[in-house]
Amino acid sequence: MxxxxxxxxxxxxxxxxxxxxxxxxxxxxxxxxxxxxxxxxxxxxxxxxxxxxxxxxxxxxxxxxxxxxxxxxxxxxxxxxxxxxxxxxxxxxxxxxxxxxxxxxxxxxxxxxxxxxxxxxxxxxxxxxxxxxxxxxxxxxxxxxxxxxxxxxxxxxxxxxxxxxxxFEIGSEARETSSIIVKQDVFPHREDLEKAKDLIGKAESPVILAGRGTHEMREELLAFAEKIAAPIVLTLPGKGAIPDEHPYCLGGLGLIGTKPAYEAMQEADTLIMIGTSYPFTGFLPDHAKTIHIDIDPAQIGKRYPVDAGLAGEAKTTIQWFLENVGRSEHRQFLEQSQERMKRWWSQLDTQEAKESLPIKPQRVIRALQHVAADNAVLSVDVGNVTVWMARHFRMTNQQFVISSWLATLGCGLPGALAGKIAYPDKQVFAVCGDGGFAMTMADFITAVKYNLPLVVVLFNNHKIGMIKFEQEVMGNAEFGTDLTNPNFARYADICGGVGYRVEKEEELLPAFESAVRQNKPCIIDVIVDANEAPMPAKITLGQATGYAKHMVKELFQEGKLDLPPL
Structure with missing residues (x-):
């Protein structure tokens, strides 16, 4: 046998x-x-x-x-x-x-x-x-x-x-078990729901902080925000949960965030955290009543004090609130936040339209926005490109994948390989800095070998750019951040893909338009301005509650800077 x-x-x-x-x-x-x-x-x-x-x-x-x-x-x-x-x-x-x-x-x-x-x-x-x-x-x-x-x-x-x-052969004594996934519904206790409901009912300036756990509940999240008159701020993993230009969206928070999100957090009397264990607590309100919804009870109150903790699935929990919470008549705070966001987008538009040489990174994002399909997959590497994508790319229905908690350089290209294998009929972009891409660039050949026509958007400034600005923010001299790069467009060609070298403004959009028509993996190697600061610069977690918060207050509150320099 x-x-x-x-x-x-x-x-x-x-x-x-x-x-x-x-x-x-x-x-x-x-x-x-x-x-x-x-x-x-x-x-x-x-x-x-x-x-x-x-x-x-x-x-x-x-x-x-x-x-x-x-x-x-x-x-x-x-x-x-x-x-x-x-x-x-x-x-x-x-x-x-x-x-x-x-x-x-x-x-x-x-x-x-x-x-x-x-x-x-x-x-x-x-x-x-x-x-x-x-x-x-x-x-x-x-x-x-x-x-x-x-x-x-x-x-x-x-x-x-x-x-x-x-x-070895498997003997008859081997046990048989099942290859099945068993799911469960997790729902908060009624007393916790009632406590949170009472806090929401008293709120006059509520803010929702939405994380990765809100990605499959767009309709419910927006309906909840409308009902309680709360603007929505997105964590980095939460980006794409709702469209960036939706009237209820204030964009990201913290050192990669927007001024309207910062101001809303400063003025909030109630914070509702949904599907996130946000680490940079220095950017959260100082005295707001806080409700935290998470499927993992261990995450609730882990980093930030809460007044009501709801251990349950975000979608079903929000559905309960939709059925049991009345519509708020306090809408002045929401409307003020929306006006601020309109001005912010206008300022970003001005910044992205500014022509210069070397090319500004924001211009590259605008070119990507022009060609990216509504259902594209965006695999974003770590570094300055994270800031430019988080702040400038207007998500609609695209998927955004990144190494959010480990923040490891080199994740952009492998993520794009996975994206193209998972969704062969979708556009897939790897958005990388030169430092991150060089760490895993050998696997561009993997994309060629398996005929995975993805597009690498490469911000080439011959620098480990984020570290340069971290050093300068600390008052130190820049050291050890210069990179000696090859011509990445020629590298693409040598590997069997298609390469585009972009050094002038007029070459930018044509390169993007051509790349997305190719049936081969492509690299768009864009020479960008190494001195364009991703302000506010990235700061470590320990500094976020102290120096970084002070820096953002100085820049945003005192009116010294609305946006990164034009």
Whole structure:
């Protein structure tokens, strides 16, 4: 009687869970997994990346974009180590990811064998589930448990698989478990709802701070804002929850935010935080009554004192308020905030229209806005580009993916790879600085290899730009931030893609219009002004409650600066 090998069962289970692709690099300690994966390529694709970090970042981005588990694989030792950055990105942004790592053969474990490291210890902090496969019979149960836990806890599951085990046949004593996801509805206690309802009823200047947890509830969020006359401020992961130019939207908050959002927070008497555990509390109101809605009770009151905590799903909780809260007649604060936002957009329009040489980064965002489809995927890297995109790109129905909590450089291109695999019929852009792109640029070849016609928008200022301004804000001399870059457009051509080098204003929009018509991966290498400050500059978390808050007050409150210099 035919007995299935453990490696074959592993791939079969992944397919049962709906996994249709895996990011990774083949190698000696996972070849016993790669072979059954090769045989199942009609059902589950292997995406060969050029660096395991890019594979893990792509898996994390795929999970953020789709809600489905992202899967990556690597060999023991160096390959597994390379996964860590992307896995920590998934952990901090609460994205379900499965990492399959090789290990030396079972009888060599503990002998200081070639490429042997203690993987269980190494992955212990990053993973919500972390196990070494001990036998072929154990594998099916543990695989199901790993994926189930990654979904349930919205985190990283790691399976370390000694190289010999996938080759063993599974005996009849192996236990059978189920490859299913079981969901639950989480709803706050009635007494907490009533307390929050009472606070909302007394509010005259309420503000909603909407995070990533509000992305699937646009209609409810806007209806709630209209009913209680509250403008909506968006966290960075919350960007896109509602259209940026919607009358109720005040844009982002803090060091990448808008002046109207800052002013609204200063004047608010009631703050309603929905689906966010916002870390930069120095930008939140000093004396407002606060309501915090989050599906995870551990997040409520974690960073900022609250008067009413509601542990439940944001959408169903807001639906309760829509049915039980009366329409507010205090609408002066909302209307004042809306007028401020109209002036802010007008100022941004002026800034984006200003022609100069070198090209201003804001002009690049305007060109991207001109060609980006309503349903485009925008994978944004970390750095000054984060500021320009957060502040200037007007989201409608696009998807915005970024490394928000880890804020790791190099996430832009892997996120775009994942975006194009997830949504092959959509426009996909990687919006990167030269520093971030150079960290993972080898995987532009991956886009070429798998015919993924994404567009890399590259802000090239030959600087680690955000660090330059951080140093200057601290009163230090700029040091160690200069970059020596290649011609990235020529690099695209050499890789088999299409490159555009943009150094003049008149070249900018034609390059964008041509790139989105191509059926190949493209790089638009734009030389931008290195001295254009992303004001207010990024400050560390510790400084955000002190110096950064003081700086923003000085710039915004005292009228010294409405916007970054024109």
């Amino acid at each position: 035919f007995k299935q090998k453990a490696g074959e069962k592993l791939i079969e289970l992944l397919i049962e869970w709906g996994v249709d692709h895996i990011y990774g690099m083949p190698g000696d300690s996972i070849n016993s997994i790669i072979e059954p994966l090769r045989k199942a390529q009609d059902k589950i694709k292997f995406i060969q990346v050029r660096h395991e970090e890019a594979g893990a970042l792509a898996a994390a981005a795929y999970a953020k974009l789709t809600g489905k588990i992202g899967v990556c694989t690597a060999i023991a030792g160096p390959g597994a180590i390379h996964l860590l950055n992307g896995l920590y990105d998934a952990k901090l942004d609460k994205a379900p990811v499965l990492a399959l790592t090789g290990q030396v053969e079972s009888d060599l474990i503990g002998s200081d064998a070639f490429q042997e490291i203690n993987l269980e210890r190494m992955f212990d902090d990053v993973a919500v589930y972390n196990q070494r496969i001990m036998s072929a019979e154990q594998l099916p149960t543990v695989v199901n448990q790993a994926i189930r836990t990654a979904y349930a806890k919205k985190g990283v599951a790691v399976l370390t698989i000694p190289d010999d085990i996938p080759r």
